[in-house]
Amino acid sequence: MSEGRLDGVEALLEEARLMAWMPSPAERLRLREAAGLSRAQVAAAVGVGRQTVANWESGETDPQPPGRGRYLKLLKGLAEIHPAPAPAAPAPVAESGTPYAPAEPTTPQALPSAAELPATAFRPDGLVVQGAPEPCIRCGVVTPFKATDGRSLHPGAMCQPSLVTPSAAIAPPVTQAPAPAAPAHPSPVLSPVPARVPSRPQRRAQSSARAQAETNTLITGAVHEELERAEGDADAALQALVKRAIPDVMRLFEETRATARYQYTAYPSLPDILHKPSKREPDQIWEARPNFHHPHYSLKAPGDIRVTALDANAAYLSALKCWLPIGKLEHHLGDDGVDAKRSGVHLITPAPWHHPHLPDPLGDREEPGALWITDATLRLLLRLSGPKYGLIDAPTVHESWTSGATENFLDALRKVLAAARDTALAQDDSITEGYVKAMYSKFISTMGESIHNREIQRPDWMHIIHSQAYANLWGKAYKAHQAGLEVIAMMGTDELHVAGDWRQVFAEGRGLAQMKIKRGDAKASGEYTVGQVAR
Template sequence: MTDFHAIDALLADAREPVALPPVEQRRALRQALNLSRVQVAQALGVSPSTLGGWEAGREPSGDLREKYAYFLQAAEAKLRTQAEEVRPRAAEDEPRTQPPGEHPTARPAPSAPAPAPASPSVSAGSGSAAAPCAADSTAGDDTVLPAPRPCVLCGAPATHHIEGYPQHLDPAECVPAGPRSPAGQGTTGAGPAPTAAGPEPIPVGQQPVAPQSAATVPAPAVSQPGRSRPAPAQRPVRRRASQTHGHLSDLIHQAVHDALAAHGGDTAAATAGLQRRAIPDAMALLDVCRIGARYDIVGHPPLPGILRKKSAHGADEVWEARPNWTRPEAPLGTGEVTALDINGAYLSALKTHLPLGALEHSTGDAHSRRRAGIHLITPPDWDHHSYLPNPLGNRDEPGPVWVTEPVLRLLQRLATAPYGPMCDPPVIHESWTSGATEQLFEKFRQVLRDARDKAITDDDEVTLEYVKSMYSKFVSTMGESNFNREICRPDWMHIIRSQAFVNLWLKAHKAHTAGLHVIRVMGTDELHLVGDWRHVFTEGRGVTEVKVKDTYTLPARER
C-alpha cells in the first residue's frame, strides 16, 4: 500500500510545464528592453549559449523553464507599461489639430504608411522571425502611434502599435536599425534599439566589452508582387571586432586570480575549485572565441541511430581505434626503453575535420575531402603488427566497422605510395557526413595553448591544471553528457578523440621510420621507444614536444 501512496503523491505533485511565448518573440522581448544575452543568462544562472538555444527554439525544462517564463512574462509586462506611459506624454506634446473630443489615434498621422493587406504567405502564424510584423492590422490592439517608436523586432521607426508592442505592419519594412550611439540609443526613434543579432557570450571570470564597428554596404532593391518601393541607399551592417589571443588568455588568468583570492591563496583548494567549474568555463571561453563566427556550434541536430547509446552506461556503434599495443617480440640485444608522454594530446586533436551541420546519409565507396563524419568500412588487412600497431587499434571482431573521419583518412593515407603502401585502401559501404572545416575550434585551441605555455613558463601549476581540465573535459562531455547539455555532438567527440589516437600512431610511425624500435603505443599520449629518440622528437613540456615519463630495461634477447 505504501507504494500506491507514493505513486498518488507523485501524481498529485505532477503539473503541466509552464507555457512559453513563441520562439520568434523570446529574443524580441529581450532586445526590446536593451538587454544582452550575458545579462539575462547571468540572472537565470545559465550560459549565454544556453539562452541562445532557447531563443532559437530549444525548450528548457524544470526550474529553468519556470525562471525563463517568469523573465519573459515580466519583460512583456514592462514593455506594455512603457508603451502606456509613452502614449499620454506623446498625446500632450502633439499639436491639437483634431476637433475636441476626437481621440488622437483615431486616424493615421500624415506620414504613416498605409497598412499593407494581409497575405497568407506572411501571416503571423508562419513561424518566421518576422511573423509578428505581418500580423493582420485588424487583430489585437493595433493602433497608430502618435510618434514613431523603434520596432520591437528590428529597431527601425515603426508607426503602429500591435498587441502591446511597436511593430511594422509590413514585414518588408523590418530592416536593421542604424548603428547605436555611445549612449546606447538608436539613431532614430524615441526608445532603445535592440542589440545586434549574434552570440553575446560570457567569458571566464569577467565580462569583456567587445568593441563594435558599423560598416555600410549598398542594399538591393526590395521587390514584392503588387507593390514597389525604393530600397534604401545604404544598409548598416553590424560587425564585431576580433579579440586578440592575449586578451582572451587574460580571462583565464583572471579566473585563476579570483579563485586564489577566494581560497586565501590555498593553491590546492583553488585548483580543485577551478577544475569543478572547468566545463562551464570552457563553454564560456568558447563563446568569446566564437564572436563573429558564421556557424553557431550550440545545437542538438538529429543523430543517426549508430551514434545513440544502446543503454544509459553503454556505448554507441562508432569505433574510435584507441591503441593498446605492445610489441609481440622484443628487439635483439639489450636496450633501455624510454616511455614518452605526448603533451596536450586532446588539445592538439581539436584541429581536425569536423562536420558542421546535421549528418547526411550516403552509400557507395566514395569519399569527399570537403566533408567529414563517420563511415562504415571494411578495414584492410594489416601485416605490420610485429613492429607497428594496427591503425584500427585492438579490434578482434571481423567484418565492417563504423570509424571516424581521422581513422578513414589515415587508412587511405597508408594506402598511398609514400607509405609503401602499407595496406590496401579501406572499402566504404555507407557514410554519415556533412560539410567540414578544421577551423571550428582553432581560436579556442590557440587560446588554451597560449595559456598553457605561459603557465609552464611561469611555473604556474594552478593555471596549468585548470587549462588541462578545460580542454580534456570539454572533449569528453560534448557527447550525450549530463555535465554539458549545451553541445550534443557525439560525432565531434568521437572524431576529436580519434584524431588524438591518429596523432599518436603517426608519431610511432615517425619513430619507426627513423630507425627506433617501437615497444608500446597506448591511449592518446604514451609511446615507448628503444633508441636515441631525441634525434626524432624535441624534449619539453610544449604541445609540440614530448617529455620522459619513465625508463626501464628489456631483458636481453639472443639471436
C-alpha cells in the same frame, strides 16, 4: 484594474518605447566602444552570448527577447553618457563640384573694415567689381573681385577647375613678404589620398586578436577570482576551477566563435549508431584506441635493451585541430559520403595489417569484419594506402553519415587554450595549467551525451577528436620507426615507448610539439629494460 495588470501594461509600454528608439547596428557598436566595454562584458550583463552581441552590432540579427529589454536599457543609458557627435556642416561646393577648403584660422591681424574695402562698381554685364584687378588667390587668374579680407578672389564658379589646387584656401594675408607670382604652368589637380581600408583578412586578424585578448582575460580572471576566494590556497583554488571548468570552457568556446565564419548545429538529430543503448553501453563507433606491444620484445624476458617511455604533451588539445562536421549528418551509401570537405562516421571493411613492428592504425581490435570508424581514422587509412606510404590497401566504404566540414572549427579555442598553457608553463603556474587542462579535456569528454553539459550534443565530434589524438600518436610512432628507433609500445592518447636515442628524433620539453619522459607510472623513472624473444 489591478496593480499587477498596471505593472504589466507599463512594462509593455516601456518595451515599446525602447523598440521605437532602437539605434542602428553602427550606433550600437559606437556606444559600446565609447564606454570602453568589451562584448564579453555586455553579454554578461544582458544575459546572452558574446556572439549574440556581435551579431546585434553587425546587423546580422536584431535584438530579441529575453535579452533585448536589458540591452536596449543599457544602450539608452550609454547614449545619455555618450551622445552622438553633431554632424559636421558640409563644406560649400562650387558649381563645378570642387569643394572649397575652409579658411585657415586668422592671425591676430584685424580684418579690414568696410570703409577700407575698395569701392564697389558694376560692369556692363551686371557683375560687381570691387577693386583693382589682381591675381585670384585661388587660381592665379587676374580678377577685379575681392574676398571679405580685401584679397582678389573669383566669385562663385568662375575659377576654372583645371587651375584649382587642393591647397587653395582663403588664408590670412602675409605681410612679411610679397605674394609669389602665379606659375606659368600650374600643377595639375592632386586628388587627396584616401585612408587605407584594411582588407578582409586584416580585419579578421584584428578582430581575432581582440577576441583572443578578451578570452585570455576570462582565464586569468577566473584564476584570480578563485585564488582570492580560497585566500591564496592553491589546492583549493585549483579544485574550484576544475569544478567550474565545463561552464567556463563552454563560455570560452562561444567567445572564440565571435569571429568565426561557420554556423554549426549544436543538437542535430543523430543516427542510431551514435546513440548509447543504455548509460553503461557504448555506441557503435570504434575510435581506434591503440594498445600496441611489439611481439618481439617482452617485459618478462631477461635482457638489456633500454627503453624510454615518452609522453606526448596535451594530446587532446592538439587533436582539436581536426575535420569536424558542422551541420546535420546525412546518410550516403558506398563511398559517396567520402569527400575531403566532409566529415562524419563511416562503415568500412578494413584491409589486413601486415606490419607487426608498427602499431595497427585501427588500434587493438579483436573482432574481424566491418566496423564504424570516424573521419579521422579513415583519413589516416587513406593516407597510409596512398603512394607516399603504401603500407595498406584502401578500406572498402559501405555507407557514411557525414556533413560539410572544416578543419578550423575549434582552432580559435585551441589557440587560446594553448597560449594560456604556454604562459602558465613559462611562469611555473601550476594552477592555470591544471585549469586549462581541465577545460579542454572536459570539453571533449562531455560534448557527447552527458548530463554535465547540456549546451551541446555532438558525440560525433567527441569520437572524431579522440580518434585524431590516436592518429597523431600513430604519426609519432611512424616518425620514430623511420628514424631507426624500435617502437616497443604505444598506448592511449599520449604514451609511446621506444628503444634508441629518441632525442635525435623528438624535441624534449613540455610544449605541444615536444615530447617528455613519462613520469608517475609504475616505471617512475620513465626508463626500463626489456628482453628480446624468439621470432
